[in-house]
Amino acid sequence: xxxxxxxxxxxxxxxxxxxxxxxxxxxxxxxxxxxxxxxxxxxxxxxxxxxxxxxxxxxxxxxxxxxxxxxxxxxxxxxxxxxxxxxxxxxxxxxxxxxxxxxxxxxxxxxxxxxxxxxxxxxxxxxxxxxxxxxxxxxxxxxxxxxxxxxxxxxxxxxxxxxxxxxxxxxxxxxxxxxxxxxxxxxxxxxxxxxxxxxxxxxxxxxxxxxxxxxxxxxxxxxxxxxxxxxxxxxxxxxxxxxxxxxxxxxxxxxxxxxxxxxxxxxxxxxxxxxxxxxxxxxxxxxxxxxxxxxxxxxxxxxxxxxxxxxxxxxxxxxxxxxxxxxxxxxxxxxxxxxxxxxxxxxxxxxxxxxxxxxxxxxxxxxxxxxxxxxxxxxxxxxxxx
Amino acid sequence: xxxxxxxxxxxxxxxxxxxxxxxxxxxxxxxxxxxxxxxxxxxxxxxxxxxxxxxxxxxxxxxxxxxxxxxxxxxxxxxxxxxxxxxxxxxxxxxxxxxxxxxxxxxxxxxxxxxxxxxxxxxxxxxxxxxxxxxxxxxxxxxxxxxxxxxxxxxxxxxxxxxxxxxxxxxxxxxxxxxxxxxxxxxxxxxxxxxxxxxxxxxxxxxxxxxxxxxxxxxxxxxxxxxxxxxxxxxxxxxxxxxxxxxxxxxxxxxxxxxxxxxxxxxxxxxxxxxxxxxx
Numbered sequence: 001x002x003x004x005x006x007x008x009x010x011x012x013x014x015x016x017x018x019x020x021x022x023x024x025x026x027x028x029x030x031x032x033x034x035x036x037x038x039x040x041x042x043x044x045x046x047x048x049x050x051x052x053x054x055x056x057x058x059x060x061x062x063x064x065x066x067x068x069x070x071x072x073x074x075x076x077x078x079x080x081x082x083x084x085x086x087x088x089x090x091x092x093x094x095x096x097x098x099x100x101x102x103x104x105x106x107x108x109x110x111x112x113x114x115x116x117x118x119x120x121x122x123x124x125x126x127x128x129x130x131x132x133x134x135x136x137x138x139x140x141x142x143x144x145x146x147x148x149x150x151x152x153x154x155x156x157x158x159x160x161x162x163x164x165x166x167x168x169x170x171x172x173x174x175x176x177x178x179x180x181x182x183x184x185x186x187x188x189x190x191x192x193x194x195x196x197x198x199x200x201x202x203x204x205x206x207x208x209x210x211x212x213x214x215x216x217x218x219x220x221x222x223x224x225x226x227x228x229x230x231x232x233x234x235x236x237x238x239x240x241x242x243x244x245x246x247x248x249x250x251x252x253x254x255x256x257x258x259x260x261x262x263x264x265x266x267x268x269x270x271x272x273x274x275x276x277x278x279x280x281x282x283x284x285x286x287x288x289x290x291x292x293x294x295x296x297x298x299x300x301x302x303x304x305x306x307x308x309x310x311x312x313x314x315x316x317x318x319x320x321x322x323x324x325x326x327x328x329x330x331x332x333x334x335x336x337x338x339x340x341x342x343x344x345x346x347x348x349x350x351x352x353x354x355x356x357x358x359x360x361x362x363x364x365x366x367x368x369x370x371x372x373x374x375x376x377x378x379x380x381x382x383x384x385x386x
Numbered sequence: 387x388x389x390x391x392x393x394x395x396x397x398x399x400x401x402x403x404x405x406x407x408x409x410x411x412x413x414x415x416x417x418x419x420x421x422x423x424x425x426x427x428x429x430x431x432x433x434x435x436x437x438x439x440x441x442x443x444x445x446x447x448x449x450x451x452x453x454x455x456x457x458x459x460x461x462x463x464x465x466x467x468x469x470x471x472x473x474x475x476x477x478x479x480x481x482x483x484x485x486x487x488x489x490x491x492x493x494x495x496x497x498x499x500x501x502x503x504x505x506x507x508x509x510x511x512x513x514x515x516x517x518x519x520x521x522x523x524x525x526x527x528x529x530x531x532x533x534x535x536x537x538x539x540x541x542x543x544x545x546x547x548x549x550x551x552x553x554x555x556x557x558x559x560x561x562x563x564x565x566x567x568x569x570x571x572x573x574x575x576x577x578x579x580x581x582x583x584x585x586x587x588x589x590x591x592x593x594x595x596x597x598x599x600x601x602x603x604x605x606x607x608x609x610x611x612x613x614x615x616x617x618x619x620x621x622x623x624x625x626x627x628x629x630x631x632x633x634x635x636x637x638x639x640x641x642x643x644x645x646x647x648x649x650x651x652x653x654x655x656x657x658x659x660x661x662x663x664x665x666x
Binding site: 026219222223226227228230231233234236237238240241242243244245246247248249255259301364 | 439441484485486487489490494495497501502503504505506509510513514515516517518519520522524527528529530532536539544556557575579
């Protein structure tokens with residue numbers, strides 16, 4: 001093989017075959033497979049929507065599947081928001097549950113029907129200014145996101161000076177403070193203290209959460225692919241070099257933190273509408289770990305990875321439910337199959353995935369049709385050579 | 387006079403704890419010059435760069451860029467007692483700018499130990515450097531209101547990549563390139579910030595003689611094309627002697643000589659400390 005051939009092969013493998021040679025086209029992001037990819041995207045989206053419509057039409061029979069899909073969509077927003085911070089800006093924060101709690105409580109409190117308020121707050125009574133304050137779902141969620149973003153902006157000033165593990169610990173502490181604050185007796189007339197709030201109106205159909213999730217993820221994707229997103233990635237890769245390229249570290253870190261928290265708050269609001277009744281126990285550290293798990297499994301630095309991870313984790317927990325039920329071979333009751341066994345297998349599967357797919361399912365790549373086809377072509381080429 | 391100096395370093399001392407890394411360094415770099423800073427390893431050359439670019443806050447001294455003071459400091463706090471340098475009373479102001487603001491003023495740099503954005507393509511590495519001069523805020527950038535500006539930036543980044551001869555590698559991951567190409571990429575990235583003063587920290591390190599010679603032509607070319615002033619740290623004496631207008635020599639943090647390449651080559655102090663007797 002000549003040196004030149006080798007070079008072209010290498011560039012093909014990195015998925016940028018069309019890049020070499022034609023600088024102008026590359027700068028303008030021209031893709032030779034655009035037509036094919038567009039067709040494929042349209043077909044898959046249509047199939048997905050058709051499936052959703054079918055589910056929705058038979059909502060009564062498929063309420064279980066619908067609830068898994070809804071929850072996956074909600075976690076996907078949270079995971080992509082965390083990925084924006086951890087995977088793209090390189091800031092490891094564990095404050096997810098705290099920001100979700102803020103979003104959830106703002107959304108929850110504001111959307112409870114005015115007529116139902118007295119029954120929700122029957123123990124402590126409701127603050128008079130809040131009694132008649134009611135917002136539709138989406139504005140309430142946005143307000144929840146803004147509240148989370150506001151808190152993030154405030155704590156970001158001291159906390160973002162920290163690095164890696166220290167930042168994680170500080171934000172973890174913040175999340176616990178938020179949880180304690182929400183449950184504090186002084187907040188009883190607003191958050192209903194430890195009783196939690198219920199009667200939150202749920203989604204009218206499964207398209208509502210899916211659409212909100214899609215819009216949120218799309219906005220984050222647009223941001224990641226903008227010049228600000230590139231600046232975030234620069235900070236992740238090398239802070240000193242990023243600063244030498246004129247990127248103000250603090251400003252961009254704060255920006256990423258605030259935007260991530262905004263969408264985390266929205267995912268919290270979505271969760272409130274999904275669960276319909278929330279209390280502070282919902283927002284324990286476990287929630288953060290679940291989101292983190294999705295991010296790590298899907299691939300740190302991959303938006304599509306987070307979405308796939310969310311569906312896998314939320315779906316997987318349910319698909320494995322048969323393990324909790326007793327099974328028998330003939331007359332012999334297998335002793336392993338009892339409640340709790342599911343979690344053993346689930347954890348084992350996760351460990352296997354992390355061991356063998358160290359950078360998650362997607363690594364830091366994004367799903368694209370080109371990637372898929374290149375994989376296949378590569379496999380074919382390998383098969384041909386040997 | 388002052389207006390002519392692009393960069394003016396006055397009595398800069400950088401002390402880390404009890405170690406004086408740069409001692410009372412004063413330099414002037416004029417518009418359109420190529421000035422080299424040479425000296426043995428550990429002489430404090432890179433430290434001087436880091437002071438100018440705002441990575442370190444000097445213990446004492448002042449740096450002026452295009453007539454404006456960008457950095458000034460005097461021994462304060464703990465350093466008041468520890469300070470071992472000279473002129474502790476000369477400077478009274480404290481001015482410090484973060485590296486990004488100094489870059490914005492028009493000082494760009496490359497790094498001795500290459501610092502590319504590892505996980506990104508060659509193209510993205512250069513494109514990132516255009517972000518600083520972009521007028522878009524986060525909303526207009528995310529919702530593509532700045533599409534025209536973005537397109538112009540992408541085109542400009544591509545031009546720079548073409549200029550440094552990396553067109554075929556534009557889509558490759560930066561760290562997959564061979565060393566010499568990574569160095570050229572760093573220069574392209576620095577140029578994308580639209581500097582008026584370019585600081586090159588050992589740009590020829592790890593290059594073979596032929597690559598070094600190409601680099602020499604390249605530095606002179608970009609200096610003329612982009613109307614730059616170049617301040618370079620380098621160990622390759624052939625390169626330094628062939629392109630520099632003036633040379634400063636550091637040893638143990640102190641300036642031991644300055645002058646034209648011819649002066650430096652015959653300076654007994656420099657020969658003793660750095661060049662050795664083998665050089666004619």
